[in-house]
Amino acid sequence: MDRFPADILGVLGDWSAGIGPLHLRIAGAVRSAIESGALLPGRRLPSERQLADTLAVSRTTVVAAYDRLRGEGLLMSRRGSGTRVSLDARPRREFTAAVPEGRTTSIVRRLIAGEKDVISLAIPDWDDSAGIGQAVRETVESDLKELLSGTGYQPRGLLTLREAIADSYARAGLPTTTDQILVTNGAHPAVLLATQLYVRPGVSVVVENPSWPGYLDIFTSAGAQLVGVPLDDEGIDATHLDRTLAERPPAFVYVMPTYHNPTGILMSQARRQALARLAARHRVPVIEDHSYVGLAHSDGVLPLPIAAYGAPQAEILTLGSLDNAVWRGLRVGWLRAPADIIDSLTYRKSLIDLGGPLLDHAIASRLLRRHGWPIAARSAELSTRLDVLEALLRDRLPSWRWRRPDGGIALWVELPRPNATAYAQLALRYGVEVLPGPALDATGRDDSHIRVPFTQPSQVAAEFVDRLALAWAQLERS
Secondary structure, eight states: OOOOGGGHHHHHOSTTOSSSOHHHHHHHHHHHHHHHTSSOTTOBOOOHHHHHHHHTSOHHHHHHHHHHHHHTTSEEEETTTEEEEOTTOOOSSSSOOSOOOOTTHHHHHHHHHTOSSSEESSSOOOSSOTTHHHHHHHHHHHHHHHHTTSOSOOTTOOHHHHHHHHHHHHHTTOOOOGGGEEEESSHHHHHHHHHHHHOOTTOEEEEEESOOHHHHHHHHHTTOEEEEEEEETTEEOHHHHHHHHHHSOOSEEEEOOBSOTTTOOBOOHHHHHHHHHHHHHHTOOEEEEOTTTTOBOSOSOOOOOGGGGOOTTOOEEEEEESTTTTOTTSOOEEEEOOHHHHHHHHHHHHTTOSOOOHHHHHHHHHHHHSTTTTHHHHHHHHHHHHHHHHHHHHHHOTTOBOOOOSBSSEEEEEOSSSOHHHHHHHHHHTTEEOEEHHHHSTTSOOOSEEEEEOOSOHHHHHHHHHHHHHHHHHHHHO
């Protein structure tokens, strides 16, 4: 079955980088993908028109690229079957060494390459460490000797960190013990472990639509079929979700209730209670991801985690992390779940590693013990940066529309017409990486939105908005 044409973007990587005519750059990227095994013999490629629309180039450019590759014996075309990788083309190795296709493949490639000339709005950086330096110094001075005294293997995570996490949930209204906590190397492995626990090939996973593409890749790579449920201003649509669960019970429901990424919606207390009731009624597990809980812009007290409303029949796993809220180099995340589930997850985790970086765990423990942190350290700064970005966009790109988020780190921008994939390609040629709607949509069809974070300082925001405006002007002229 042929994939959505935009999926080939991950295979082609930064095809537009370098010098020379665009058709030679496209041909070079396809050639490299064939040689690496990312495009295997017989693989059907998008039509000339489809690829031209996806890459935001002329059809003539794609025709020239395909002609060159056919001349090299790498592609073949037949009426009725389209253009495919030649059956005689062979990768350099017997096994496939390339990064597999996915919604985040191009992001991963860029991270590996360490691209310096591109302002990335896919995984934006913080411009400071939010006070992490002090916690590092205190940890080394006070805790290092004790940390070095043991074996170094703590599969569940450092006890003092698990105590700090349990205490943070208790303060939030969700009583928790240390045997209900498993520490992971960031939020990503926590989602991966939960997926390995529940997903078997052919099952479905229900997600909010839109959702985070990195996790959508995890679910689909495990063999799950994605089922998207829309959002309203209170979070996931409960009526739609109830109907979906009744029609086909999924392996689990994955939600981001506290400042959903990318929309920034804060799920209401009533909606959290409704979701807990649905989980109990349909006997479907729920994974609630609170990775962005510390990035608050709205006033008032946060609703309780969904697990706090769960009936005994409701199986709810609660996920948190510091890598999004503090610094992505501090790879500390965790799962809260019933103790027997934590036992199972711990054994699964031990197949990958026998313990985490205890020094990082000790630092994270100190940070969590500072009640209200990092909310106090981030919220005012982010609110200011949100104001700056909104003003810049209203000035330079007045036709764009968005809902001011309740919290989180990004705007979910609606473009005047559905061409987000092509626009993202043009923006990349102007030195800005943005995530288009299809990457975050369970069906891959939402081509009307892009995600624009506001974590960058004002001078960087002004620069990338200028570049986005130039790319948009070119798209409008085409």
